[in-house]
Amino acid sequence: MTSGQRRLQPRKQPRQVRAELTRKRILDAAAHIFTEYGYAAGTTNRIAERARISIGSLYQYFPNKDAILLELLTLHLEEGRAAMALGQDGELPESLEELLRVFIRAQIENHQDDPRLLRLMIEQVPHAPALLDRIQQYEQENFDYFRALFGRHPEVRVTDLDTATRLVLSTLHFGVHPLVAAPEPVDPVRLENEMVTMLSGYLKAG
The missing domain is CATH 1.10.357.10 (Tetracycline Repressor, domain 2)
Known part of the structure; x- marks a missing residue:
C-alpha cells in the first residue's frame, strides 16, 4: 500500500457499538459541513465541532478530510x-x-x-x-x-x-x-x- 493510499484509509474500524456511533456522528457531521461550507472550507476542526468530539478523537477514525x-x-x-x-x-x-x-x-x-x-x-x-x-x-x-x-x-x-x-x-x-x-x-x-x-x-x- 502506497503512502497516498494509506492517507485515505480509515484509521479505526469500530468493533463496539459506541465506536460505531462515533464514526457515524463524524460522517453525518462531515456531510453537513461539506454541504454548508463546501469542501475547501469544510475543515476537520469544523467536522469535529459539529460531531461534538475532540479533533484528536476524529483523527483516531480518519487521518484527514479526504478519507472522510x-x-x-x-x-x-x-x-x-x-x-x-x-x-x-x-x-x-x-x-x-x-x-x-x-x-x-x-x-x-x-x-x-x-x-x-x-x-x-x-x-x-x-x-x-x-x-x-x-x-x-x-x-x-x-x-x-x-x-x-x-x-x-x-x-x-x-x-x-x-x-x-x-x-x-x-x-x-x-x-x-x-x-x-x-x-x-x-x-x-x-x-x-x-x-x-x-x-x-x-x-x-x-
Whole structure:
C-alpha cells in the first residue's frame, strides 16, 4: 500500500457499538459541513465541532478530510448497490415498463437525500485505487444482473444484449446523477416517467 493510499484509509474500524456511533456522528457531521461550507472550507476542526468530539478523537477514525469524503462516497455506492438489487430477493413486475420503473425510482431516490453533497462527492472525491476497484466491481455486478434480467424478459427485443445492458446502466448512471444533483434539479416524477418511456422503447425496438 502506497503512502497516498494509506492517507485515505480509515484509521479505526469500530468493533463496539459506541465506536460505531462515533464514526457515524463524524460522517453525518462531515456531510453537513461539506454541504454548508463546501469542501475547501469544510475543515476537520469544523467536522469535529459539529460531531461534538475532540479533533484528536476524529483523527483516531480518519487521518484527514479526504478519507472522510471517500468513506461517504463508498457508503453512497453501497446504498446504490442495494437499490439496484431490489429484485433479487423478491418479485418484480411482469411488464417491462413497470420493471424499469422499479429500478429507475430506486436510483432517483438514492440520489435525492442531499443533491449538493452528491455533486460535491462527484467533483472532489480523491481517485483512490481502492475506490476505483470497488466501482469496477459494483458495475460488473450490475451488468451481470441486468444482462440476465433482460435476457429472459419476453418484451426485450434487442439482439445485442451486452451493448443494450451497458447503454441502460450508463443512462441510469449518467442520466440520474447530474440531473438530480444539478443546482436546478429535474422534477423526480417527470424524470422517472421520461426515463421509463425512453428505455422501454429502446429495449422493445429490436
